[in-house]
Amino acid sequence: MKYHIIAFGCQFNKSDSEKAAGLLKQLGYLPASELNEADLVLVLACSVRQTAVDRLFGLKIKFDAIRRKRPLLTILSGCILSSDEKKLAEFFDVVLPAKDLSNLSKAIVGTYQLRNFSNIHPAYNSKFQAYVPIMTGCDNFCSYCVVPFTRGREVSRPAGEIIEECRELIEKGYKLITLIGQNVNSYKATSYKLPARNASRSVAGGQAASSLSFPELLRRIDAMPGDYWLSFATSHPKDLSDKLIKTMAESRHVMPYLHLPAQSGDDEILKKMNRHYTAGHYVDLIKRARKAMPGLAVSTDIIAGFPTETKKQFLNTAKLFEKAKFDLAFIARYSARPGTAAAKLKDDVSLLEKKKREKILTEILKKTALKKNKGLIGQTVEVLAESYKGGFAFGRTRNFKNIKFACDFDRTGELIIVEVIDAYAFGLLGRLPRILAILGTTASGKTKLAVKLAKQFNGEIISADSRQVYQGMDVGTGKDLGEYSLNPKSYKLKANSSHIMYHLIDVENPKGQYTAAQWQTAALERIKEILRRGRVPVICGGSGLYISALVEGFSFTKTRKHENTKTRANLSKLSLKQLLALLKKIDPETFAVIDKNNRRRVERALEIYYQTGKPKSQQETKQKPPYDFLLLGLTFPREVLRERIAKRLKDRLEKEGMIEEIRKLHRRGVSWKRLEEFGLEYRFVARYLQGKLSYEELYGQLNSAIADFAKRQMTWFKRDKNIIWLDKAGEAVGRAREFLKKS
Known part of the structure; x- marks a missing residue:
């Protein structure tokens, strides 16, 4: 039996898809790369915007085509409004809201009900970057948002589980760990006891306590050694604290990148959105954060054409863009969501006007982002390579900017130093x-x-x-x-x-x-x-070996200690002349360049051969x-x-x-x-x-x-x-x- 998962929307659905994949593997299912190969299809939907819901109806034709040939079990989950559930239930066998994902196994085979879906070990989609949920739900009830209705109230995940998951990822060599929550700033663990399987291990950074704030959690994860980046999303401006800014600035691994949704630059509209801050407060937060972290990149979310938004009020948002000088922005045209407070307001901004406002903000963003990116030309930046195609690597800088650079072979998953040689509004061009x-x-x-x-x-x-x-x-x-x-x-x-x-x-x-x-x-x-x-x-x-090892990227042979001791004892009984005769016969290439008076080096070359069956000259695998x-x-x-x-x-x-x-x-x-x-x-x-x-x-x-x-x-x-x-x-x-x- 095979499964296929389709995830729409934000990082939370992507993270839930990895946990669901982990559960399905436990139940004996194998992954199917294509929809038409699957016996079970799980769709994690998003009711946040109508366009995301509309995409789901296109799946009905595909499901029907498969069902005409063989049985197919379809399950719908994610952030789904009840009004959308009724429409979609016509072609899904099972509908599970995100907050009920713990019932997934029961829905499939009628087995036990999980106590906590977040405890499932995920089947990560990537081998070098991962999302780690730290909380779910939201208590803010922004007037346009469905999340409090689809995912429920805020529940913080125990810190011990989070820290242990991050520790395992770091030990496996993951390079980017992103902590996710609808509002990470309101994270508050009631306990951070480690999971039972690791209860004997101490939590990084100190002794267990009764509660832990998000800056404290971030600091404890950052204290774990390793070559990795740490990021988080999303922060709510009303809760962003100086303590979090200080923690970011003093960290070793936290990326100098802050995603801080503004949604609007007009105080009256912000009040109607139920955001609980002013545009002035938002700009002040950005200034304080950039003062603490001069290289900080800031991105935001903006809704264009919120109900009752006048042209004058929109211009306040344009002014916010000018002041904040964003590096990146996700601009969405408003669409009413049933059941939200904003849906009761008259959607009086035409689609044409929404598109116009979106375009104006995009043009401002292009100018400020291009100016900031040009300031990076000539600098060296650390890059996480995320993909490779046509002789080019594509990745992100430490402050989340897209970058492309020519590369001799696929280095996906590596942290690489790259020199910036050109800049565009939404990306950089680099070279090794x-x-x-x-x-x-x-x-x-x-x-x-x-x-x-x-x-x-x-x-x-x-x-x-x-x-x-x-x-x-x-x-x-x-x-x-x-x-x-x-x-x-x-x-x-x-x-x-x-x-x-x-x-x-x-x-x-x-x-x-x-x-x-x-x-x-x-x-x-x-x-x-x-x-x-x-x-x-x-x-x-x-030293030719040293230079070749560096330039060509030798991967040196590791010998097993107990075997090495026995081999060395046997070789020690031979004279240097006898050792050289053996080496000349076994490995003439190494014999030609080795110091023939250095017994230790001659013995080492022979040890490698006797333990591996291959001469030293053929041992060093290479990755430049x-x-x-x-x-x-x-x-x-x-x-x-x-x-x-x-x-x-x-x-x-x-x-x-x-x-x-x-x-x-x-x-x-x-x-x-x-x-x-x-x-x-x-x-x-x-x-x-x-x-x-x-x-x-x-x-x-x-x-x-x-x-x-x-x-x-x-x-x-x-x-x-x-x-x-x-x-x-x-x-x-x-x-x-x-x-x-x-x-």
């Missing part, structure tokens, strides 16, 4: 951020060039050096900290500053381990931070990060590079104190074995300090080893055809400028 990467062999002058580009283009440097991550290893790794002038801990953004911020240098004790996977994760985090500051990330380094990289490589003729290596080595040994640096590391508890594992300078100087090499042997062997290392670096880099190789560092500025400015 540009990132510079300076690479090359050892002694090629990478750092000096990266610093120059960072100064030229307002950048910050991320080191891609597998040894510069370790503290106290300065001379031997060529950190050249003097080039940067300042470190991240004391860094402050300054106009015209010559200081360059650097990242991923000195982040780990040399006694510990810092893997390429750890570096990749940290580098991606730093890139986001740099872009949010409106600056250009500049990657600089010679959402950035556009310019890869610039510095190169020299082999003879010139050898001369540079020899000169630099001599300076480090005789002028810069490299030997003393390594002696101090050993005194601080870094073992000789660990120092040798770092390779090159640390390996050979450690042997010299142990008396295993003379000074002449140290210099000669180390000089040759560095030259061999440079050859391996080039072997790795030459695999990437996207690298632009430069003979002169001066060419880099022009290349970078052209890259950063291209559309």
